Amino acid sequence: MNAENKSDLAPQFLGDMPTDEFSEAGQQLIEWINTYLQQIDRHSVLSGIKPGDIRKLLPTAPPKSGEKISDILGDLDKVIMPGMTHWNHPNFFAYFATSGSAAGILGELASAAFNINGMLWKSCPASTELEQVTLDWLRQMLGLPDDFWGIIYDTASVSSLHAIAAAREQLSDLRIREEGLCGRNLPRLRMYASEHAHSSIDKAALTLGLGLAGIQKIPVDEKFQMKPEALSQAIAADRRQGWRPFCVVATVGTTSTTSIDPVPEIAEICNREDLWLHVDAAYGGSAAVVPEMRHVLDGSERADSIVVNPHKWLFVPVDLSAFYTRKPEVLKRAFSLVPEYLRTQEDDEVENFMDYGVSLGRRFRALKLWFVLRYFGVEGIAARIRYHIELAQKLARWIDEHDDFERMAPTPFSTVCFRAHPENVTDTDELNKINERLLEAVNATREVFMSHTKLDEKYVLRVAIGNLRTEDRHVQKAWELIQTKLIELMK
Ligand SMILES: Cc1ncc(COP(=O)(O)O)c(C=O)c1O
Known part of the structure; x- marks a missing residue:
């Protein structure tokens, strides 16, 4: 200057x-x-408005000098509410x-006030440790085994993306982390999900370089649940044709009908075929908190990973997706890269959540989960x-x-x-x-x-x-x- x-x-x-x-x-x-x-x-x-109506209420250029906070708050009613x-x-x-x-809103407010970045334990020990503890509480509430390790992502789409990336990393002989997928002699990779699985699973296939051909949709029965025998047949046919099956996504609470795939049978197949089992329980998983509904997660205790969205049906404001895996070391292998400036003295003793995902920066999301779990019990x-x-x-x-x-x-x-x-x-x-x-x-x-x-x-x-x-x-x-x-x- x-x-x-x-x-x-x-x-x-x-x-x-x-x-x-x-x-x-x-x-x-x-x-x-x-x-x-x-x-x-x-x-x-x-809202009763037409496309473009809210934009018309907003100036096209940013304010040159600051405005009064009372005017900004007043525009919540005048400008925002009509388009809600x-x-x-x-x-x-x-x-x-x-x-x-209300408890979740207060948690969000406190999180915005702290404005930390929880990428490392050191960058905010309270964020890392509260995330570990609240996710362990939630794990207990869902009746999942204690070897399930948890992390918070923003959405189920991102949770499932990470699950499938870990499943891909588990194919360590293919050295995909080191050498990528293109331009060398690799088997085509295939994952499986019911034809009612959420589109986020297809998007994960797109993002991870598997292509849409890398996901095989398995037919459902009259209750819209994946047919396990069709899954077995698809895997066998793929193996015969040279594909390399690596992952199955089962859904507990599909988006259209909330059907529940037969996870115990699917887990059996995954075990036999040595495939990663990811359970997408983004919506339905929360129901397992109700003792008489616990059965919806039957078989999920055998999964390699599972996602449940507290921002869907656990009264936590968007965004908060809880992801659990019993193989955090594989997830870490898929994503950990530590530039010099992010090294800390505590690295050997603590969890640095940046090692387990694409994004470095992390909001203090656990606060709102903590507020909600404590307030309602x-x-x-x-x-x-x-x-x-x-x-x-x-x-x-x-x-x-x-x-x-x-x-x-x-x-x-x-x-x-x-x-x-x-x-x-x-x-x-x-x-x-x-x-x-x-x-x-x-x-x-x-x-x-x-x-x-x-x-x-x-x-x-x-x-x-x-x-x-x-x-x-x-x-x-x-x-x-x-x-x-x-x-x-x-x-
Ligand atoms: C079964 C299922 N999985 C995943 C998602 C995606 O959720 P998110 O918006 O958290 O990415 C949805 C959304 O409704 C869903 O129904």
């Missing part, structure tokens, strides 16, 4: 927001959040309904998840009892897949159109938000219950709205 460019502000006017201003604004924001959550059902769950889809809304039933919790979390499952089972019964609706998949968790099927309509295309229009009509009210899937070319509606604020009356109202809209459509 030359002399002419030097700061025109005296040092006392540099630095951060004055503490009294922060305190006042902070209290205002907490009050604002409190009112927002308390009165969440005064908002429409879906309210995931906290009790009538949010789309995708997998998730909700952060294991029983409090189990009671809330149990209630969601009960609500979904009730809705499933109403659908089963109605002549003009049918359930399209079993309901093992808290997500109900169904469609309208008026008695006089038999044509699949016509039924698809009716259900597509029904979904549009329900969502157009903006009072309820549901999503859809396709099962065997049939258009299927999904109601996912997982929100802390959802009660019996909300599910009942959604069901009434669905019935009313169908009657209107069929007039």
Whole structure:
């Protein structure tokens, strides 16, 4: 910087927001959040705006000089709220309904205040050690064995990517870490997942250089669960044709129907074939906290790795994905690279989480998990998840009892897949159109938000219950709205 460019502000006017201003604004924001959550059902769950509307409310260039924090906070209402889809809304039933919790929000706030980077133990011992301890608590809550070692990533997509990278690294004779995959004489690698596995598994195949041909989709049975005998056959056929099978991904709670792959049988096959077993329990795994639902993770104790997303159904704000493996040394071999500037005296005694993944920098995510686990307790979390499952089972019964609706998949968790099927309509295309229009009509009210899937070319509606604020009356109202809209459509 030359002399002419030097700061025109005296040092006392540099630095951060004055503490009294922060305190006042902070209290205002907490009050604002409190009112927002308390009165969440005064908002429409879906925004009514058109693409580009929010951009139009925003200046095209950054502010030249600083603005008042009160003006910035005021724009939450004026600029941001009109474009919000309210995931906290009790009538949010789309995708997998998730909700952060007040305790989780406070954990996020504390994490932002500390603003540490937990790449090394030394760069923040509390972050590393709290992550180890909270993940061990969660492991116990899920009933997983004590040789499962845990790490927090941002999303299940990234957790599964790391699982598959470790599975690939386990093929140590191929020296992929050292020499890469291209331009040399290697067998083609193949992994396996059900045709209902999440697209993040395909993305992992893309990212890891396996290509889409490197993932073989295994057919499912009438309950949308992977057929183990089809898996065995696919592996045998691949071996005969010179492929090198290396990994199977089983899903506990698939994205469309929440089906549960037969993990015990799949684990048996992986054991026999010497393949890495990764379990994607991003949504369904949380249900294992409920003692009578523990069975959903049967067989997962034999997995090499598993992902469960506390940001999906454990009331921890996005983002927090819990990844466990019993082979952390393989994961470390896949990713550890330590430049000189990141060496510390404690390296031999501690865990440096940067060694176990792509990203160096790591947020202090464990704080929000710690806040949530402590605030609700294991029983409090189990009671809330149990209630969601009960609500979904009730809705499933109403659908089963109605002549003009049918359930399209079993309901093992808290997500109900169904469609309208008026008695006089038999044509699949016509039924698809009716259900597509029904979904549009329900969502157009903006009072309820549901999503859809396709099962065997049939258009299927999904109601996912997982929100802390959802009660019996909300599910009942959604069901009434669905019935009313169908009657209107069929007039
Ligand atoms: C079964 C399953 N796995 C993985 C994911 C991806 O989750 P994330 O958004 O945390 O990457 C989803 C998302 O819904 C999912 O349903």
